[in-house]
Amino acid sequence: xxxxxxxxxxxxxxxxxxxxxxxxxxxxxxxxxxxxxxxxxxxxxxxxxxxxxxxxxxxxxxxxxxxxxxxxxxxxxxxxxxxxxxxxxxxxxxxxxxxxxxxxxxxxxxxxxxxxxxxxxxxxxxxxxxxxxxxxxxxxxxxxxxxxxxxxxxxxxxxxxxxxxxxxxxxxxxxxxxxxxxxxxxxxxxxxxxxxxxxxxxxxxxxxxxxxxxxxxxxxxxxxxxxxxxxxxxxxxxxxxxxxxxxxxxxxxxxxxxxxxxxxxxxxxxxxxxxxxxxxxxxxxxxxxxxx
Numbered sequence: 001x002x003x004x005x006x007x008x009x010x011x012x013x014x015x016x017x018x019x020x021x022x023x024x025x026x027x028x029x030x031x032x033x034x035x036x037x038x039x040x041x042x043x044x045x046x047x048x049x050x051x052x053x054x055x056x057x058x059x060x061x062x063x064x065x066x067x068x069x070x071x072x073x074x075x076x077x078x079x080x081x082x083x084x085x086x087x088x089x090x091x092x093x094x095x096x097x098x099x100x101x102x103x104x105x106x107x108x109x110x111x112x113x114x115x116x117x118x119x120x121x122x123x124x125x126x127x128x129x130x131x132x133x134x135x136x137x138x139x140x141x142x143x144x145x146x147x148x149x150x151x152x153x154x155x156x157x158x159x160x161x162x163x164x165x166x167x168x169x170x171x172x173x174x175x176x177x178x179x180x181x182x183x184x185x186x187x188x189x190x191x192x193x194x195x196x197x198x199x200x201x202x203x204x205x206x207x208x209x210x211x212x213x214x215x216x217x218x219x220x221x222x223x224x225x226x227x228x229x230x231x232x233x234x235x236x237x238x239x240x241x242x243x244x245x246x247x248x249x250x251x252x253x254x255x256x257x258x259x260x261x262x263x264x265x266x267x268x269x270x271x272x273x274x275x276x277x278x279x280x281x282x283x284x285x286x287x288x289x290x291x292x
Contacts, residue, residue, distance in 0.1 A: 023049075099172070115197070132229075149163065210255055
């Protein structure tokens with residue numbers, strides 16, 4: 001007979017996954033909020049700051065480094081490295097609150113009815129809670145039974161595909177989206193580049209409607225119709241940055257199309273074309289894309 005666990009858990013075992021790149025300011029707080037999990041995997045994209053050193057200071061953490069092909073690829077790969085029954089996925093700038101911890105523990109101990117659960121996020125921008133502009137409804141599928149969910153093959157903004165419904169938990173996680181404006185602008189530019197590359201691979205077009213129309217509509221939708229104006233100066237800057245990201249994504253694609261007609265191909269980021277990364281739920285009839 002196998003030896004008995006000296007500290008038997010009243011619930012199924014949980015593996016936490018955290019993906020990182022140059023997150024020395026955030027990673028310790030994220031790990032500490034997840035120390036209640038049975039194991040923690042950190043998948044790092046070869047950080048050049050103190051992130052690896054900080055992570056290795058936590059005995060419970062299993063640390064990996066892997067080339068970054070996008071968040072979806074990184075998280076699918078990480079999910080393949082765990083054997084525990086349940087998986088909880090976090091980014092380094094997110095925190096598991098005590099209320100969320102307690103709710104997940106109670107849910108799993110009672111025997112969950114579903115194989116995936118959605119978690120609401122409270123978004124902070126320059127240390128201010130963003131109450132409007134659409135982000136008050138931000139939610140992501142992050143608690144899943146092993147083997148029941150998968151991210152689709154997208155370089156950026158990939159929504160989890162689940163085998164069935166993913167009801168929303170009551171408690172929030174906290175998402176510290178930006179603590180420095182200059183860093184956040186660089187992140188928007190990076191995400192816009194990746195989004196343009198995804199659209200290029202999907203052979204999408206870009207013209208006046210996309211470059212001008214989508215950008216203006218993004219600002220009006222978030223700042224006016226979704227009441228971002230009620231967040232004051234934080235809301236104005238935040239909503240304009242979202243519109244800037246939309247403009248840049250479609251402007252880049254337009255520029256690439258112009259240059260392609262001149263015989264100049266764009267220099268795209270690397271994509272994960274390993275079929276093993278994307279195996280699974282896209283072939284299941286009952287698969288559900290859960291948007292946030």
